[in-house]
Amino acid sequence: MSxxxxxxxxxxxxxxxxxxxATGYFxxxxxxxxxxxxxxxxxxxxxxxxxxxxxxxxxDANDPAQLAFRNSAAIRRMAHSRKxxxxxxxxxxxxxxxxxxxxxxDIAHDxxxxxxxxxxxxxxxxxAAVCHGPAALLGVTAPDGTPLVRGRKLTSFSNxxxxxxxxxxxxxxxxxxxxxxxxxxxxxxxxxxxxVVDGLLMTGQNPASGGPLAREIVKALKGEAK
Numbered sequence: 001m002s003x004x005x006x007x008x009x010x011x012x013x014x015x016x017x018x019x020x021x022a023t024g025y026f027x028x029x030x031x032x033x034x035x036x037x038x039x040x041x042x043x044x045x046x047x048x049x050x051x052x053x054x055x056x057x058x059x060d061a062n063d064p065a066q067l068a069f070r071n072s073a074a075i076r077r078m079a080h081s082r083k084x085x086x087x088x089x090x091x092x093x094x095x096x097x098x099x100x101x102x103x104x105x106d107i108a109h110d111x112x113x114x115x116x117x118x119x120x121x122x123x124x125x126x127x128a129a130v131c132h133g134p135a136a137l138l139g140v141t142a143p144d145g146t147p148l149v150r151g152r153k154l155t156s157f158s159n160x161x162x163x164x165x166x167x168x169x170x171x172x173x174x175x176x177x178x179x180x181x182x183x184x185x186x187x188x189x190x191x192x193x194x195x196v197v198d199g200l201l202m203t204g205q206n207p208a209s210g211g212p213l214a215r216e217i218v219k220a221l222k223g224e225a226k
Contacts, residue, residue: 003043004221007092010048010081011102014055017169024055026100029130029210031069036214049110051083057100084112089120093221099131104170108135126220130204130213131157138177150182153198155205158187
């Protein structure tokens with residue numbers, strides 16, 4: 001079987017909000033999915049709106065998966081992420097948006113991100129995102145002109161989670177924004193793992209959901225999905 005390829009699309013935003021809170025991608029939401037894909041023999045490549053080294057947040061050296069990623073060749077490759085506008089997402093089997101607060105700054109609005117989601121979706125690729133990563137889906141229209149998320153089942157970082165985490169820093173509430181575009185949104189209790197699969201749209205709620213989401217992507221790529 002030929003090797004499958006997943007493109008991680010990462011934020012370039014290193015700060016957010018009126019208090020200039022330091023942010024970036026949330027480290028476990030890259031490390032945990034990477035571990036799952038690597039074990040499954042799936043190749044991972046990296047892009048970001050501006051290219052280069054994505055800023056990070058939330059590293060925990062006591063987590064073996066994060067420590068392994070910190071010391072891997074993979075993170076060195078990620079430090080040279082390709083500029084998204086130079087990447088053809090048709091070359092990949094899936095695109096994946098890790099969370100962190102950074103995506104609320106750039107991924108939520110970046111035109112190259114919206115084009116990447118549109119191109120991948122129209123080509124029948126898996127479009128996946130975790131935590132604040134589903135901000136990538138906002139403002140994307142389906143071929144019929146309606147919002148891509150309208151009527152589709154998904155999850156993301158919830159209002160209840162944001163209330164205890166970054167409500168003073170984020171420019172909008174992601175759950176509300178997804179609902180406003182017509183998403184069939186659901187969430188588990190705060191900080192509990194939840195993954196929602198609606199065909200080729202696959203989303204995870206929070207940091208605990210990154211690995212489980214990656215496992216669903218692996219199943220789909222290997223033709224094992226129900």
